[in-house]
Amino acid sequence: MTSDRSSKGFAEIELKLALPGSEHAGLAQALGRTPLLARRKPSLQPLHNVYYDTPAQTLRAQRIALRLRRVGVGAQAHWLQTLKIGGASDSALSQRGEWETPLAGPQLSAPALLDTPWSGIDPDGSVLAKLAPCFVTHFERTIWLVRRRDRSVVEVALDLGRIQAGGNTAAIAELEFELRAGPVEALFDVARTIAASVAVLPLNQSKAQRGYALAQGTLEAPQRAQPPRLSPDLALPEAAMQVLREAFSQFCSNLFRLQTSDATELVHQARVGWRRFRSSLSLFKAALAQRPPPPRLDLNDLLDRLGELRDLDVARTQTLPGLAQAYVGGDGRRAQAWRAMERVLAQATRGQRAAVLEAMQQPALGASLLAFTHWLQGPDRSSSVSVDRDDQAVALRDWSRQRIRRLHQRLQAALHEPASDQARHRSRILAKRLRYGIEALRPLLPQRRAQAWYDEALEIQSSIGAARDAQQASRLLAKLGVERELQAFVRGLAAGRAPVTPLSN
DSSP, X not given: OOOOOOOEEEEEEEEEEEOOSSOOTTHHHHHHTSTTTTTSOOEEEEEEEEEEXXXXXXXXXXXXXXXXXXXXXXXXXXXXXXXXEOOOSSSSEEEEEEEEEEESSSSOOSGGGTTTTHHHHOTTSHHHHHOEEEEEEEEEEEXXXXXXXXXXXXXXXXXXXXXXXXXXXXXXXXXXXXXXXXXXXXXXXXXXXXXXXXXXXXXXXXXXXXXXXXXXXXXXXXXXXXXXOOOTTSOHHHHHHHHHHHHHHHHHHHHHHHTTOOOHHHHHHHHHHHHHHHHHHHHTTTTTTTSOOOOOGGGHHHHHHHHHHHXXXXXXXXXXXXGHHHHHXXXXXXXXXXXXXXXXXXXXXXXXXXXXXXXXXXXXXXXXHHHHHHHTTOSOGGGGTTSOHHHHHHHXXXXXXXXXXXXXXXXXXXXXXXXXXXXXXXXXXXXXXXXXXXXXXXXXXXXXXXXXXXXHHHHHHHHHHHHHHHHHHHHHHHHTTOOHHHHHHHHXXXXXXXXXXXXXX
């Protein structure tokens, strides 16, 4: 290891946005033509980065990144060692401690870590002794420096290249907005200006996080709901933002992964993330009255396309396969009709997936998602400093229990309405909202009762949902012009599965 020691520490505040689409060759030119950047001369930096960790991934577990970076190529190249600590994992906006040290060559420097928090991470040197390269990134960075009239300074960086881990690779195509001077608001102002004409998606994973996932083969794994980090002493607006940020992260993360994977579960989890987000907006509506969310009209087209794709996925992979034997029954003509139906569904699914990807490449969508990202940074927390924390804890617990109790009462009322499709639909929606509410507020609820109500809601949702899936499959086959006899078979089965009355206790 080299003996360099001159660490420069600072707080890195940046906003990350992915650039959807497969055509990256002209991105730098397209960005350079935007009104904000057109008169600013960009600089280019070829960057090669090697990330280090122990075999047990000690650093990753503590949300720490340690890398060697080569800036430039040939005789002009120089090396930097960087230690990064912290950072939010559920938002495209992150704030991390960063310590950067120039090095003489491509070897880790133990002395360069002396002026950093490393001694608290590795007091006996055992972690340092086990460090080894775990993945690398290669990309070209195009940088524009935006100096604003309010004296804020934002670095806009376009990164295009690849992550490599073993024999696996993944593309890098993202924008980073780093705050050099001024308020965080400046980051969003600059990003908003660019997003008006360039398609973007909020990106809540760093290159290091993606590198680890690539090495483990989980880069395209669906992001499922995570328990929000709630404590009873949070103010209600803070609790609302914790819950909403996690749900929005689930939505955006699965959208991002849909670009490179056709896994049906990604579509499902993206829609779950949005439903949880929308349900939480309703759950916390009173707490958000002074700071309402931005409009979501520009999301509707994508949400509709995702819903149609999910209906096709469910019909093709869940509802219909189990019916094949009952319909075909050894009849050759029926077997041929069934295979023809499968081909039609597969073709429709491919077309609908392309429609989803097309919607993700519309600037209006990215601008809307960016507006939500901005809003989700939350209100000024100084307003709650004077509130007694014990009183605050009681207030949040009481509010949470009252809200869940009210949702349960509304579900019970819906279950006892006269039988109709509308009543069943209302019961199913309320069951979902009760489930999502319990998941969001579980640490604040009586555990035994919350689990009983959760299980009840899940059973109701599953029962009504199965009938709905069969009905939806029947409608899809009619829409796609599948053979009439096969349509009639599925339609009859769907009618037989529909509950005669809504479920009740």
